[in-house]
Amino acid sequence: MRLNCETVAKGVLTVVAFSALASLLLIAVFIFKEGLPFMLKVGLRDFLFSSTWNPQVGQFGIYPMIVSSLYVTFGAMVIGAPLGIAGAIFMNEFLPRSVMRIIKPTIELLAGIPSVVFGFLGVMVLAPFIRAHLGGPGLSVLAASVILGIMVLPTVISISTDAIGAVPNSYREGALALGATRWQSVHMVTIKAARSGIIASIILAMGRALGETMAVIMVAGNTVKVPHAVTDPVRTLTANIALEMANATGMAREALFATGVVLFVVIMILNAVAMSAIKGRGNK
Amino acid sequence: MAVTVLGAATLLTVVVLVFIIAFVLVKGLPGVTWEFLSSAPKDMGKAGGIFPTLVGTVLLPLLAIAIALPLGVGTAVYLTEYTRENQLTRALRFGTDCLAGIPSIIFGLFGFIFFVVMLKMGWCLLSGALTLAIMVLPTIIRTSEEAIRSVPNAYREVSFSLGATRWETVLKVVLPNALPGIVTGMILGIGRSIGETAAVIFTAGSSLRMPMSVFDSVRTMSVHFYILAREGISNENAYATAAVLIISVLLINLVAYSMMHRFIAKRSK
Numbered sequence: 074m075r076l077n078c079e080t081v082a083k084g085v086l087t088v089v090a091f092s093a094l095a096s097l098l099l100i101a102v103f104i105f106k107e108g109l110p111f112m113l114k115v116g117l118r119d120f121l122f123s124s125t126w127n128p129q130v131g132q133f134g135i136y137p138m139i140v141s142s143l144y145v146t147f148g149a150m151v152i153g154a155p156l157g158i159a160g161a162i163f164m165n166e167f168l169p170r171s172v173m174r175i176i177k178p179t180i181e182l183l184a185g186i187p188s189v190v191f192g193f194l195g196v197m198v199l200a201p202f203i204r205a206h207l208g209g210p211g212l213s214v215l216a217a218s219v220i221l222g223i224m225v226l227p228t229v230i231s232i233s234t235d236a237i238g239a240v241p242n243s244y245r246e247g248a249l250a251l252g253a254t255r256w257q258s259v260h261m262v263t264i265k266a267a268r269s270g271i272i273a274s275i276i277l278a279m280g281r282a283l284g285e286t287m288a289v290i291m292v293a294g295n296t297v298k299v300p301h302a303v304t305d306p307v308r309t310l311t312a313n314i315a316l317e318m319a320n321a322t323g324m325a326r327e328a329l330f331a332t333g334v335v336l337f338v339v340i341m342i343l344n345a346v347a348m349s350a351i352k353g354r355g356n357k
Numbered sequence: 358m359a360v361t362v363l364g365a366a367t368l369l370t371v372v373v374l375v376f377i378i379a380f381v382l383v384k385g386l387p388g389v390t391w392e393f394l395s396s397a398p399k400d401m402g403k404a405g406g407i408f409p410t411l412v413g414t415v416l417l418p419l420l421a422i423a424i425a426l427p428l429g430v431g432t433a434v435y436l437t438e439y440t441r442e443n444q445l446t447r448a449l450r451f452g453t454d455c456l457a458g459i460p461s462i463i464f465g466l467f468g469f470i471f472f473v474v475m476l477k478m479g480w481c482l483l484s485g486a487l488t489l490a491i492m493v494l495p496t497i498i499r500t501s502e503e504a505i506r507s508v509p510n511a512y513r514e515v516s517f518s519l520g521a522t523r524w525e526t527v528l529k530v531v532l533p534n535a536l537p538g539i540v541t542g543m544i545l546g547i548g549r550s551i552g553e554t555a556a557v558i559f560t561a562g563s564s565l566r567m568p569m570s571v572f573d574s575v576r577t578m579s580v581h582f583y584i585l586a587r588e589g590i591s592n593e594n595a596y597a598t599a600a601v602l603i604i605s606v607l608l609i610n611l612v613a614y615s616m617m618h619r620f621i622a623k624r625s626k
Contacts, residue, residue: 082524086439089431093498094452096491100459100467107470159366167360168367176371178614183374185610187552189583190599194377196586226370256359277458284460286555287583311462315555318469333466337459344458 104337108330120331126297128317128325135332137299141214141307142283144300145293148218149225149282154275156222157229161271164230165237166259177234184227192291195220200292209304212294217307220288225278232277232351236270237263269350276347280340286311310336378603385600388593394601398565398581404591407598409567413575414605416482416568417561418550421489422497422543428490429497430532430539436498437505438527457495464492465559473560483571485561492556493546500545504538504620505531537620541613548609551602554579578602 112120115133123134160180164173195216204211240263248258264271294306295316308316314329314336321329396406432449440446468488478484508531516526532539554577562574563584576584578598585595 079522079524082527083439086431086435089428090435090449092428093432093456093494094449096494097452097456097459099471100456100463100491103467103471104463156366156370159363160370163360163363163367167363176367179371179374182378182607182610183370185548185552185606186377187554187579187582187602187606189552189554189579189586190377190381190603193582193586193595193599194380197592198380223373230370260359280458281460284462286460286462291583291587311460314462314466315558318466318559330466330470333463337463340458340460341455344455348454 101337104330104333107327108332108334111324111327111331112334115328115331120328121335124299126313128321128328131324133324133328133331135310135313135328135335137297138308138310138313138332139335140299141293142309142311144214145217145221145289145307145309146279146282148214148303149221150275150279152219152222153225153229153278153282157226157274157278158233158271160226161230161233161237162259162264165234166255166263180227180230183223184231188224188285188288189291191220191224192288195288195292203304207304209302210294210306212292212306213304214293214300214307215303217289217293217309218303220292221282221285224285224288225281228278228281229274232274233267233271236267236274236351239270240266273347273350276343276350280343280347283343284311284336284340286315290315378607381596381599381603385596385598385603388597389600393594393597397567404594407578407581407594407601409565410576410578410581410598411601412567413482413561414551414578417485417489417557417575417577418547420482420486420571421493421550422546424486424490425493425497425546426539426543429494429542430501432494432498433501433505434527434532437502438523438531453495453498456491457499461492461553461555464488464556468556468560478572480560480562480564480574481572482561482568482575485557485575486571488556488560489550489553492553493550496546496549497539497542500542501535501539504535504542507538508534537616537623541617541620544609544613544616548606548613551577551609552579552606553577554583558583578605 120133120135121139122136123132124136125132125134126137164176168176196212199216199219200211202211203209203213203216207215244262244266245258248262249255253261289309290312293309293312295308295312296306297308298305300307310332314332317325318329393406394411395408397408399405432453436446436449465488468484472478472484472487473480512530512534513526516530521529557577558580561577563576563580564574565576566573568575579602582595582598582602585591585598
């Protein structure tokens with residue numbers, strides 16, 4: 074009687090354990106199933122490099138969206154990475170533990186704020202500011218970059234903090250013993266040692282910025298055009314999917330899934346690279 | 358000198374965060390009256406309250422967690438109690454990590470094409486909950502695994518020495534002791550689901566009616582907020598909805614963190 078219960082339990086658990094992997098495969102299969110035939114039909118080059126997006130007449134070039142996503146993500150990293158890394162270094166190396174115990178959860182709260190709230194504040198506060206001082210409609214690459222930069226801060230800070238915290242104290246003590254100042258030991262020894270973890274945090278943050286949809290829809294302006302200035306309105310790949318999905322049928326819908334395929338592949342690669350960097354460091 | 362720059366950067370981050378929360382609360386709290394919370398929206402949300410969305414925001418994450426919790430805890434139990442580290446466990450963990458990195462819009466696409474269209478469930482609570490469950494699964498698995506791992510081996514050994522089987526040990530010894538950690542993961546999952554918009558819009562729809570069954574479409578607060586903001590329907594209601602959203606998420610995170618700290622403190626005694 075007992076043994077039966079035992080084998081049943083083990084069997085059920087084994088099946089259940091595959092749920093995450095199975096979901097992942099299911100998602101990959103369906104996204105590719107809907108998107109890949111389209112990409113083969115229209116041709117990869119036309120899809121990725123043509124600048125005309127006009128689903129009603131059968132034009133499905135997503136080049137402006139690709140460029141916009143890249144610009145917005147790059148901008149987000151320009152803002153988020155230095156702030157985040159600086160914050161992580163400061164909190165780990167120069168702040169007493171008691172203060173850090175208050176500030177760290179506070180920053181992690183940032184991660185819990187829904188992205189639509191960030192987007193809304195971008196529209197109500199940031200965009201008018203940009204419009205007044207820098208021209209353009211306000212809803213722009215710049216607005217999206219700033220908002221995304223703030224949104225990825227918790228990711229950069231928490232993973233960089235882990236990386237910096239994992240540097241053995243003997244490294245710091247060795248540097249100090251050799252006569253380095255506090256700041257010298259931090260930037261010549263600790264940061265170098267934590268380098269792969271910090272880079273991993275940036276790559277992961279890039280993946281998050283690339284995949285962000287709601288906030289970007291609200292502040293980026295959603296014009297399908299290759300941007301020529303940071304004040305130009307743009308539409309990213311994610312915004313394109315979300316905005317067009319409701320009214321898309323047939324080939325247009327397949328085009329959006331194909332965009333999803335592109336996003337999926339790029340973000341998976343970014344995440345894989347970042348995770349191998351983190352794990353590699355742990356095995357040293 | 359360099360330290361001041363770093364300190365300034367940290368201060369900037371904290372200031373931005375506090376500003377965001379304060380701004381939304383200052384502009385939104387005045388609109389959060391009991392009437393607002395308990396009445397239905399009128400005029401597409403221009404007037405009236407957000408009661409149906411509150412119901413949706415409560416039901417959807419709860420249903421999602423109800424689906425994800427057994428799957429996640431089961432996976433965590435399997436990974437820690439029933440296997441040793443090998444190819445299979447590495448593959449399962451890899452799957453979990455990858456799942457965690459997928460952006461929500463892709464979940465929305467998948468949920469739409471799989472649950473709404475292919476399985477013909479339409480936009481409803483169930484489609485949304487199933488999609489959210491998959492999104493939240495990695496969080497549950499990770500926190501449950503940590504919680505189970507932190508149960509001292511001595512507990513298991515004593516249980517075995519008294520003649521219990523592995524499953525009995527898991528059920529009666531390991532899981533009850535790992536419960537606080539598991540509940541923390543559950544609360545974090547709920548918190549994440551509340552703020553989720555992209556995946557929910559494409560799977561649960563945006564109906565403003567009160568859901569009567571799992572096959573009814575619902576609108577959650579974050580979706581409602583998004584629609585109010587984007588269509589420019591009502592800025593005051595948008596701020597008020599945002600205030601309710603932020604307070605809920607903050608409360609949930611606070612509860613989760615304090616539970617986690619108490620759990621860690623109890624463990625390290």
